[in-house]
Amino acid sequence: MDAAVRKAWHAALAETDADLKCARVAALRVDVAAACDDDPRAVPGRPPKPVLISPRDVPRRGLGTREGRAALLHAVAHIEFNAVNLALDAGWRFAGLPAAYYADWLGVAQDEARHFLLVRARLRALGSDYGELPAHNGLWEAAEKTAHDPLLRMALVPRVLEARGLDVTPGMMDRLRDVGDRDTVAVLEVILREEVRHVEIGTRWFRHLCAERRLDPDATWTRLLAEHGVRLHPPFNLAARRAAGFSDAELPAAAGA
Ligand SMILES: [Fe+2]
Ligand SMILES: [Fe+2]
Numbered sequence: 145m146d147a148a149v150r151k152a153w154h155a156a157l158a159e160t161d162a163d164l165k166c167a168r169v170a171a172l173r174v175d176v177a178a179a180c181d182d183d184p185r186a187v188p189g190r191p192p193k194p195v196l197i198s199p200r201d202v203p204r205r206g207l208g209t210r211e212g213r214a215a216l217l218h219a220v221a222h223i224e225f226n227a228v229n230l231a232l233d234a235g236w237r238f239a240g241l242p243a244a245y246y247a248d249w250l251g252v253a254q255d256e257a258r259h260f261l262l263v264r265a266r267l268r269a270l271g272s273d274y275g276e277l278p279a280h281n282g283l284w285e286a287a288e289k290t291a292h293d294p295l296l297r298m299a300l301v302p303r304v305l306e307a308r309g310l311d312v313t314p315g316m317m318d319r320l321r322d323v324g325d326r327d328t329v330a331v332l333e334v335i336l337r338e339e340v341r342h343v344e345i346g347t348r349w350f351r352h353l354c355a356e357r358r359l360d361p362d363a364t365w366t367r368l369l370a371e372h373g374v375r376l377h378p379p380f381n382l383a384a385r386r387a388a389g390f391s392d393a394e395l396p397a398a399a400g401a
Contacts, residue, residue: 149174150236156253157232160189162225162264162274166257169228174235174243174250188229188284193275194222202280207323214272216316217263217328221274223309224260224335226283228253230301231342233287238294241349248345255338262331269327289372295353299368302346303390304376309339310384340387347389362393 149172156168202219205212231253235246264274286305290297313336320329354361369376382395 153232153236154187157229157236158187158189160191162191162260165189165228166261169232169253169257172250172253174246188233188287190225190229191275194218194277194279196281197278199280199282202278207319207325210270213320213323213325213328214267214270215277216320217267217270218272218274218277219279220332220335221260221263221267222279223283224256224263225274227256227306228260230283230287231256233291234294234297234301237291238297241294242352245349245352248349252342252345255342259335259338262334266328266331295350295357295364296368298346298350298353299365300372300374302343303350303365304369304374306339306346307343307385307388307390308376310336310343310381310388311379313339314381315379336384340384343385343388351389362391365394 152168152172156165156172159165159168203215205215207213207216231249235249235253238245260274267273283305286301287297290300313332317329317332317336320332350365351361354364368374380395385395
């Protein structure tokens, strides 16, 4: 990554204002010849709100009320905001991968910034905004846990956390359809379609890194899930997981988890 690209990438990752971060991400380019070679510190910028709390303390509400829908959308906005930082971090942190790797993760960061803005617009339409409710920090904790190894990052972030989004989004869309919130369903349709590509990118680079290290990818993914105490729970969106590159050997492992 040349110095100017790297500087702009860092400025986007460190930006604390959510809308400005999205604008910086949209303007990033990767004409990358080589990977980063300086100190890869975690520097994710976030706004002072939302207040971060334990996942157990995040309130859950039904979708029949405007407040309930705003709470769901707030949780989704927080996921998308973290996903911007995670995608930027995947490019910023790990050196020595092919140029296509950095281009892929920049593309993901730009998708996530768009997703965040779409969800934020829905939140504002419901009279709320990002930051008005508390949220939890589980996604960034996964980034820290996998910060030492891009293979582990690909295994546990796109292939577990983003893949979880593929599983749960259709049910969320059904519940929103039931209460007649078509505008939010339309936003989630876009997100679901694009998230398949993000997980596929994770799969592709996971396999690339396994091949480099002469590891069997199916056995390695299963081993890493076990080593890190990751248990997958139904429902599973098997069609979307297949489209995102999960092998037959990985699908029963997921379904039987
Ligand atoms: Fe997203
Ligand atoms: Fe994503």
